[in-house]
Amino acid sequence: MNTHIPPEAFAMPQEAEKTGPVLEVEGLSLSFRNEGGLLPIVTDVSFSIGRGEAVALVGESGCGKSITASAVMGLAPDNAVITGEIMLNGQRISGLPPKERRKLCGRHMGFIFQEPMTALHPTLTIGRQMTDTLRHNLALSHRAATDRAAELLAKVGIPRARDILKGYVHELSGGMRQRVMIALAISCGPSLIIADEPTTALDVTIQAQVLDLLEDMRRELDLAMLFITHDLEVVGDFCDRAVVMYAGDVVERATSRAVVETPRHPYTRGLIDAIPAHGETRHRLTPIPGTVPPVGTWPKGCRFAPRCLRADEQCRTRPELGPAGASLVRCWHPVEEARL
Incomplete structure (x- = not known):
């Protein structure tokens, strides 16, 4: 089986000619609505990411990195009040209704969570989770979605991809789970990937392998990447700019x-x-x-x-x-x- 997926297979035709930033965040502020009014969480955050570029959000736990990424992705809690502008491929997305915003997830934006054990469904096979995503976003047949899921797993370095599709998340090692998360994130050809501390729960050797894989995916698929981390050593080795x-x-x-x-x-x-x-x-x-x-x-x-x-x-x-x-x-x- 040919396991190579050409970059053009992931391209979104309506975005192919765009030369400006993939993501622009301008003056983003987020507060939580509670009984006492509004509780500020992040204030006046601005940055942009171009194609093939990785930008890091850096800081200790509790500094607002992950909630900023959730606001970009449209995953902030219901009681969040968000102001400022978020532009994706030149289109304003910050004012979209929740239903329309959810349509961007997967097809336009992919998310790599910190802990795959809680992000992946424990009672559904890896194949079911991947093919459901592919069929929903790309309208593929079951067979085509299964073939593509196997190709994606092979692409991120998982051996015996067809067998892994039949398995469950608890049967995989930490590094394998994170590779599945990366395969899911890139599966529908997004132009933006948000990686929320994707190597924190891994040992040093597996961390290096996952970072190398992310670097390969970013370069090969010309992805814009928002990389959330507290590790400045990773920033220096992996990212172009840092916030x-x-x-x-x-x-x-x-x-x-x-x-x-x-x-x-x-x-x-x-x-x-x-x-x-x-x-x-x-x-x-x-x-x-x-x-x-x-x-x-x-x-x-x-x-x-x-x-x-x-x-x-x-x-x-x-x-x-x-x-x-x-x-x-x-x-x-x-x-x-x-x-x-």
């Missing part, structure tokens, strides 16, 4: 190289300083003091100020996102540019 988030704010935005090698925001620098060195002698690890404040307890000024050694009275006023070296940073006192 660093803290407590619902974008605090630094730059190329991945600039973020990793010459971080300008004290928070970004703190994340870098907390990364263990591999095979070399480096300064002692310096953890960032404190923790991310819970939603609803953010300071009125700079949200990082309570944990920042550079904070002063000026930081009681919220800074705007402005230029500092090769980055845009939300900081009154950016770190002096010095190669790490």
Whole structure:
């Protein structure tokens, strides 16, 4: 059986000639409606992703990365209030009704979840889940959907693809489950893939294999990819640009190289300083003091100020996102540019 799927098989004719960004997010803010009114979760998030490009959303847990991605995908909770613009292939999608927004999932946007064991259905075979997706989005016959599902599994490096289609998620290893998730995400030819910490639950060797696979898929299929992670080492190796988030704010935005090698925001620098060195002698690890404040307890000024050694009275006023070296940073006192 020929297991190669040419990139043009995934192309969407109406998008083939587009040269602008695949995804544009401008001034995205999200709040949850509760008994006390609106609880802000993320504030004024902006970025764009072009074809074949990977952009990282980086930050500690609780900084707003995953809920930002859910807002883009149209998977935010029902009590979410979203403002700002989300454009997909030049079309505004942020104002679409939920029913119309759901039609974009799979065919136009694919999602790779962090934990396949909870994302994949435990009582349906892998084949059933894949063929249902293909038949719903591409109107394929059962036989054609089964053939394509097997081709996709082979494409992501799963041996005995036809046998795997008959199995269940609990019968697979962690790496195999994540490969199934990747196959599902690319199955209907989306132009955008959102990967929500797809390697967190995997050991180091399998992490590297999954990242290599994602890189191959991105290059071969010319995908735009939003990559959510807390690991800046992955950002430097895998992504073109990075958006660093803290407590619902974008605090630094730059190329991945600039973020990793010459971080300008004290928070970004703190994340870098907390990364263990591999095979070399480096300064002692310096953890960032404190923790991310819970939603609803953010300071009125700079949200990082309570944990920042550079904070002063000026930081009681919220800074705007402005230029500092090769980055845009939300900081009154950016770190002096010095190669790490």
